[in-house]
Amino acid sequence: MLNTTALYGYINVSYNDMESKSAVTGRDIDWDGVNFIFDPQRRPTIPANNGRVVVEYTLDGSEIILELDTIIIDELINEAHNNTVSFNVSGLLNVTETTIPTDALEQFVDADLSMAIRLPQGSITLDAKALASVSNQAKGDDVSISIAQVEHINLNEDQQNALSANDVVFSIKMLSDEEFISRFDGGRLTITVPYEGELPATIWYLNSAGVKEKHSIVRTDMFRNVSFTVEHLSFYVIGHDSETIEPPEEFSGTSPSQLNAALSKGDVMLTTPGSGGYGIAAGSTLVIPEGKTLYVSTILNVRRDATLRIEGTLVVLPGGRLNSDGHATSGTGTIVITNSGELINEGYVEIAQRSKLTNLGTITNTGATGNFGRFEIRAGVEFTRGTTGGNRALNIHRDAVILVIE
Numbered sequence: 001m002l003n004t005t006a007l008y009g010y011i012n013v014s015y016n017d018m019e020s021k022s023a024v025t026g027r028d029i030d031w032d033g034v035n036f037i038f039d040p041q042r043r044p045t046i047p048a049n050n051g052r053v054v055v056e057y058t059l060d061g062s063e064i065i066l067e068l069d070t071i072i073i074d075e076l077i078n079e080a081h082n083n084t085v086s087f088n089v090s091g092l093l094n095v096t097e098t099t100i101p102t103d104a105l106e107q108f109v110d111a112d113l114s115m116a117i118r119l120p121q122g123s124i125t126l127d128a129k130a131l132a133s134v135s136n137q138a139k140g141d142d143v144s145i146s147i148a149q150v151e152h153i154n155l156n157e158d159q160q161n162a163l164s165a166n167d168v169v170f171s172i173k174m175l176s177d178e179e180f181i182s183r184f185d186g187g188r189l190t191i192t193v194p195y196e197g198e199l200p201a202t203i204w205y206l207n208s209a210g211v212k213e214k215h216s217i218v219r220t221d222m223f224r225n226v227s228f229t230v231e232h233l234s235f236y237v238i239g240h241d242s243e244t245i246e247p248p249e250e251f252s253g254t255s256p257s258q259l260n261a262a263l264s265k266g267d268v269m270l271t272t273p274g275s276g277g278y279g280i281a282a283g284s285t286l287v288i289p290e291g292k293t294l295y296v297s298t299i300l301n302v303r304r305d306a307t308l309r310i311e312g313t314l315v316v317l318p319g320g321r322l323n324s325d326g327h328a329t330s331g332t333g334t335i336v337i338t339n340s341g342e343l344i345n346e347g348y349v350e351i352a353q354r355s356k357l358t359n360l361g362t363i364t365n366t367g368a369t370g371n372f373g374r375f376e377i378r379a380g381v382e383f384t385r386g387t388t389g390g391n392r393a394l395n396i397h398r399d400a401v402i403l404v405i406e
Contacts (some may be wrong), residue, residue, distance in 0.1 A: 010356035130187025140177030158210030167239035180361035310341035320347035324355035359386030
């Protein structure tokens, strides 16, 4: 009914301007004396692909249901960053579960993409192999993914007895058509959750019998977020373990001889500041002794006529980089992995033209996507292949010289 007694009247109406969406009932439409001022319905959105795409959603309690039509799916694929489709739901503080249409996952898999979801209580990244496994196992029209902190009292008695008072327990689940998806056919998931307890942090897998299995590699960033990689889902416990080995000391020297000396005493974290990182000078040799580990979170550059000899373990962390350099006339950068040695790459390795990479031990190349687990062997490299493994293949360029160990 029109209110004609006031200068600015209004009409109380029901309207619906979007197909298959519920109407807004009883909303006032303002009258300015000449025209009715109509504001159309607005759908809530979350950012995707670092804000380059917006995605509409529906909330159902603590669950967010992403609405991905063909146009949005194509846009997500075209705007993928580092071969990853990402959804940021962290602004919806009460949300613990994200639901995604199965047909969207299938198209992400066809595009050979990874997928990341950031929730208020943590984030989860599925590499391309894990995402393909989820898509193949999904029997329903959608897949729900959840990360939620679990109170100790909600666990069974055996599980409660296995915990310390300050341990934090997270439940990480995937379901499709009410069936759990917990294994990923060799694919890997990277989980990142906040942790405010005592450092260094330790991650355990907790089974229904209350048995805790310690996770091997755990990282804590400057914001006290803990990251770890898993190949199956269940309860995971974060806490402090008195038996946990303290992180290696950061190296503050400038020369290979100083780094050699530090490695002879124990494990070393190489975090040299600056964009140039750390270089092994021409004519110098850096040796990682058997039983010792060098972690690289900066750039380690094997310059022309320099040698890196891996008798122990070299771990290139996410964000870290190992380079070699070579030149037709001024020397060759050489990397030798001995029988006891292992190179684990979770960052970026680039063996440049006319360099040498001799692998008599093991190369394990693993990472989520993009430059996390990228291993480039350029044309003209002399590569002795040896044993290789991990969830990401080495990218051996045409005209590289490959030598096979008999």
